[in-house]
Structures are given as structure tokens and as C-alpha cells.
Amino acid sequence: MKALADVLLSLAVPCLLLGSGCFFYVYLHGVPLRPPVRGLRMLCRPPQGSGITPFRAMTLSLAGTLGVGNIVGVATALVSGGAGAVLWMLVGAVCALPLKYAEIVLGVRHQRRKGKKGVHGGAMCYLEDVYGACGAGKPLSWIFALLLLVCSMTMGSMIQSRAVSQVLLDTFRMSPLLVACLLVLFCLPFVVRGASGIASLTEYLVPIMSLGFLVLSCAVLWLRRDVLGDALGQIVREAFTLPAVGGGALGLCIPVSVRYGITRGLISNEAGCGTSPTAHASGEQVDPVVQGLWGTVEVVVDTVVLCTVTALCILTSGVPLVGDGMTLTLQAYTAVLGEWASYFLAIAVLCFGVATILCWSAYGRAAYGWLCRGRKRWFCLLYVLSVGVGCFLSPAWVWSAVDLCVGLMTVINVPTLIVARKEIRAAAKGPSQMQI
Numbered sequence: 050m051k052a053l054a055d056v057l058l059s060l061a062v063p064c065l066l067l068g069s070g071c072f073f074y075v076y077l078h079g080v081p082l083r084p085p086v087r088g089l090r091m092l093c094r095p096p097q098g099s100g101i102t103p104f105r106a107m108t109l110s111l112a113g114t115l116g117v118g119n120i121v122g123v124a125t126a127l128v129s130g131g132a133g134a135v136l137w138m139l140v141g142a143v144c145a146l147p148l149k150y151a152e153i154v155l156g157v158r159h160q161r162r163k164g165k166k167g168v169h170g171g172a173m174c175y176l177e178d179v180y181g182a183c184g185a186g187k188p189l190s191w192i193f194a195l196l197l198l199v200c201s202m203t204m205g206s207m208i209q210s211r212a213v214s215q216v217l218l219d220t221f222r223m224s225p226l227l228v229a230c231l232l233v234l235f236c237l238p239f240v241v242r243g244a245s246g247i248a249s250l251t252e253y254l255v256p257i258m259s260l261g262f263l264v265l266s267c268a269v270l271w272l273r274r275d276v277l278g279d280a281l282g283q284i285v286r287e288a289f290t291l292p293a294v295g296g297g298a299l300g301l302c303i304p305v306s307v308r309y310g311i312t313r314g315l316i317s318n319e320a321g322c323g324t325s326p327t328a329h330a331s332g333e334q335v336d337p338v339v340q341g342l343w344g345t346v347e348v349v350v351d352t353v354v355l356c357t358v359t360a361l362c363i364l365t366s367g368v369p370l371v372g373d374g375m376t377l378t379l380q381a382y383t384a385v386l387g388e389w390a391s392y393f394l395a396i397a398v399l400c401f402g403v404a405t406i407l408c409w410s411a412y413g414r415a416a417y418g419w420l421c422r423g424r425k426r427w428f429c430l431l432y433v434l435s436v437g438v439g440c441f442l443s444p445a446w447v448w449s450a451v452d453l454c455v456g457l458m459t460v461i462n463v464p465t466l467i468v469a470r471k472e473i474r475a476a477a478k479g480p481s482q483m484q485i
Contacts, residue, residue, distance in 0.1 A: 070144025156326025170330025205409020207439030
């Protein structure tokens with residue numbers, strides 16, 4: 050599993066994201082860069098029917114991207130790929146903007162109505178529609194749904210709960226068993242209610258936790274402003290360093306910093322892998338273009354802003370880039386701000402982790418419903434159990450499973466966007482016609 054993930058994420062996924070991102074910038078004439086001003090009124094209006102508002106759909110998706118990946122993922126990228134990973138993380142984010150826009154446009158345009166229960170959609174829907182004529186639609190949608198389900202149980206639950214458990218143990222000496230019980234009891238009611246119940250929480254939690262973490266990070270950078278220039282220079286210098294001898298053929302093709310910068314950025318902002326359309330397509334009477342433009346805001350907030358300031362805080366702190374990602378981040382912030390920062394950061398990780406757990410439960414619920422077409426009580430039970438189990442597991446093998454699933458979903462999703470490119474471009478030229 051790890052060998053296959055390395056092949057996908059060392060060469061296939063970075064080349065696919067960079068190449069397709071540049072292609073869509075040209076093909077869409079820069080549409081993803083346009084500010085979403087005309088969508089402000091629509092984002093805040095009440096839903097028509099039983100769907101959730103477009104703004105709640107956006108915050109639900111943003112809750113999935115603003116997770117522990119902003120903290121643990123960035124630190125892991127620095128440990129594995131060096132400071133140069135930050136530059137490639139930003140390059141990947143810029144290339145990801147049109148992909149995020151394109152997949153959300155398709156997700157909204159291929160919504161399905163659930164009777165009186167509102168609408169739903171996502172990559173499974175447009176995979177089935179785009180490849181329906183050649184008979185590959187259903188198999189590809191099932192494969193994607195299975196990968197999404199596995200990803201929800203690993204990246205969405207286990208990695209998040211593990212990070213929360215670790216930081217609460219290190220900071221407040223809370224046992225993993227106690228943390229597991231508290232997380233399960235808190236998350237279960239929201240998981241059972243589905244996307245509408247989760248979005249009602251993330252609508253308020255996401256802006257508050259993002260602003261709080263940004264203020265803490267800005268305080269670190271202000272105190273270490275004298276070495277900020279050195280950190281930026283280190284990022285540029287190491288971005289083009291080839292891996293050590295023995296890296297093999299793949300290592301000669303692409304630096305380690307590229308592999309970890311782009312892929313950890315992908316895991317953080319989820320652009321191109323086809324997960325976020327699940328959240329955005331849950332908004333009823335949504336303009337696909339407007340919602341797609343707001344999807345690009347997620348990438349900017351998540352990777353360009355929060356992931357970058359986290360990486361700069363670690364690099365300017367003077368802490369060696371070794372050890373576990375969560376421990377490294379805690380050491381970096383406390384080295385600059387003092388021990389009190391560990392308590393603030395622990396609360397931030399808790400909020401980030403819970404928001405991501407809840408968002409990914411909605412993704413996993415959608416995937417389970419696509420595969421089983423039945424009651425979701427078994428999924429709810431299995432998901433909250435995975436949250437509890439994650440508090441005790443070592444994240445090494447979980448990260449391997451996540452890398453493999455995300456890589457495979459990207460390989461399936463991005464070519465589909467290229468196949469459906471004419472529909473995506475047509476949506477920006479006139480009034481959107483949602484297929485409900």
C-alpha cells in the first residue's frame with residue numbers, strides 16, 4: 050500500500066495537478082480568479098425548500114479543509130520534505146484554484162433531489178453522468194464512493210481524533226480513553242443528523258477558530274520578524290533541492306519537497322480530489338459558478354493563508370525539524386510565546402479536529418448512501434467508533450491509507466474534469482441550469 054501511494058504521490062498526482070491546473074486557467078480564461086462579489090447576496094439568503102444555505106454549504110466544506118492538516122500536515126511536510134515544501138505547497142494551491150472551481154461547478158450542476166429531503170450531489174453524481182454513455186459511469190462512481198468512505202474513516206476521523214488526543218494528553222494530561230469517550234459523545238448527535246445539523250455548527254465555528262489561530266500565528270511571526278527573511282530564503286533555496294542519493298528513479302524526476310509540499314497541500318485544501326463538491330452540492334438553488342468561486346476562497350484561506358503562516362511560525366521558531374508533526378508544532382509555538390501558547394493551541398486543535406470530523410462524516414455518509422442505498426445507522430455507528438479508535442492508533446499506517454485513497458480519487462476525478470471541460474466553461478457564459 051505504501052509503495053503504491055509513493056508512486057502516485059511522488060510523480061502522478063503532482064504532475065496531474067500542476068498540468069491540469071495550468072490547462073484550466075487557460076481554458077476558463079481566468080474565471081476562477083474573479084472575486085465572488087456577485088454571490089454575496091445569494092450566499093446569505095435563506096434556503097428554498099429543505100436544503101441548507103449556500104453559505105452553510107461553504108462553511109461545511111471549509112470545516113473539512115481547515116482541519117488538523119493545517120497543523121499536523123504542514124509540520125509533517127516540513128519534517129519529510131524540508132522548508133522547500135512550503136513553496137511547492139503554494140504552487141500546488143495556485144494550480145488547485147481552477148480545479149476546485151471546476152469540480153464544484155460540476156457537483157452543483159449534477160445535483161440529485163432526495164424527494165422532500167432537499168438535494169445532494171458530489172463527484173459520484175457527475176462521474177455517473179459524464180461516463181454514463183460508455184457504461185463506465187456506475188463502476189467509477191462506486192469506486193470513488195468506496196475510496197471516499199475509506200478516506201472519511203481515516204483522514205476524516207482517525208487522524209483528527211489522534212491529533213486531538215495527543216495534544217490534550219501533552220497539554221492537559223487527559224487520557225486517550227477519556228478523550229475518545231468525549232469525542233464520541235459530542236460527535237454522535239451531529240453525525241446522526243447529517244449535513245444540515247453539522248452545517249448549523251460549522252457556520253459559527255469555522256470563522257471563529259480560523260481567526261483565533263491566525264491571530265496566534267501572527268503574534269509568533271511578529272516576535273520573530275527579525276528571522277522571517279531568513280526563513281523565506283530557506284524556503285526558496287530548498288525548494289529546488291533534489292533528494293539524497295538513493296532516492297531512486299522517482300527521486301531523480303521530482304524533489305521530495307515537491308512531493309510533500311503538493312500532496313500535503315492537497316490533503317489540506319482537498320482541491321482536485323473531488324471531496325468538497327459533496328458539501329457544496331448540498332445547498333439548494335445554488336448558482337454553480339458563484340459556489341465554484343467561493344470554493345476557490347477555501348483554497349486561499351486554507352493553504353495560502355493558514356498553512357503558510359503555520360509553516361513560517363515553525364521555521365522562524367528555531368526548533369529542529371524532527372519528530373512528530375503535532376509535537377513539532379507545539380514546540381515551535383511555545384518556544385516563541387511561552388507555555389501558555391500550548392493551551393491556546395490545544396483548544397485550536399480541538400476545534401479544528403472536531404469540525405473536520407463532523408464535515409467528513411457528511412462526506413462518508415454520502416458515500417455510504419451511494420453504495421448501500423439504505424439506512425445510514427450502521428455508518429453512523431462505524432464512524433463514531435473510528436473516531437474513538439483513532440485516539441489510540443499510531444498515525445503512520447493511517448497516513449499511508451490516506452495518501453493512497455486521496456491519490457486514487459485525484460487520478461479518477463481530475464481526468465473527469467477535463468472530459469467535462471465544455472460543460473464547465475459553458476456554465477460561466479450564461480445562466481446556470483442545474484440538473485435537479
